[in-house]
Amino acid sequence: MTLALNEIYQVARDAVTIFTAQGLSSCLCGGTGCALYGMKNRSPNDVDIVVMTYAHDTEELKRILVLHSPRSFQLRPSRKRGATYKILYYTFHSYKSCKVDILIPGIMNIPDIPSRRIPIIDGLPAMTFMPLLLLKLQAWDDHRKSERIDYRMKQHTDARDIQELLKIARERHEHKRDALWLPMSFLVAAEGRVASFISLFPSSGYVSKGDKKQISTAELWQYIGF
Structure with a gap:
């Protein structure tokens, strides 16, 4: 189901708020990050968040979101055969949800970005x-x-x-x-x-x-x- 941009931003805002409360700097990349800079050729259908930490792996970061907002963030088993990781979703209603990908520096060559270099656009941290x-x-x-x-x-x-x-x-x-x-x-x-x-x-x-x-x-x- 297609999500409106304001719904995508709601997911991002809730995740960023939780991470910030835990002392973790983060920023939005992928389609959501592009949208914050004004890209209009398509709307994002999920949320990609990079958390600037080496103290937690991605599975721990997913669990942090679920722990602090269990009604919104939920973990579901991966459909990939033999996968040990779980997929994170943000649920709006029983029939509407958004996939959330949590990343950390080093994955896919993502650089470590100092918090001072992360711009805030529309109240959200965007990847430089x-x-x-x-x-x-x-x-x-x-x-x-x-x-x-x-x-x-x-x-x-x-x-x-x-x-x-x-x-x-x-x-x-x-x-x-x-x-x-x-x-x-x-x-x-x-x-x-x-x-x-x-x-x-x-x-x-x-x-x-x-x-x-x-x-x-x-x-x-x-x-x-x-």
Whole structure:
């Protein structure tokens, strides 16, 4: 069942509030993080939260949410054969729920982001823009190379998200020089992925507001320092 954006934000707000009360810094990534920056090409259907901790693993963090709000957060067994982890859901009503993914730095190359670098947008902590964009680029690259058909199908949505994020980056005047605190290995890996993305999607479909000139995908990446 499709959730309204305000419902997605409610899930995120309740989770962030609990983590903050436990002294844990967190931020929103994935579709919810993108939506906070103004991405409109699609609405998120789940919530991805990165908790900046090395003291807890993801299963412990899920249990923290369930412990402090058992009516809203619930754990369900994974359908994957042999899986030992559980899936976290936020339940609105008996028929309406939202999947919540809890992540920590290191998983999927997610960098450790200092709390002072996490912007608050609409009252919610959003992942800093540059790692958000580069993790989306990484997801696109991983999905297109996957042997699983369902994962390969996701690359098309990823590509559309990246195109829109690049336009937002230009409008926000984002630049790589402001993200040199990120691990160098993370930035170097992004360079190769950027080259692949440009070769497959040379046209951005973006027209500058000033001189009405169409800007290529390469120019958008160059504008932000790649």
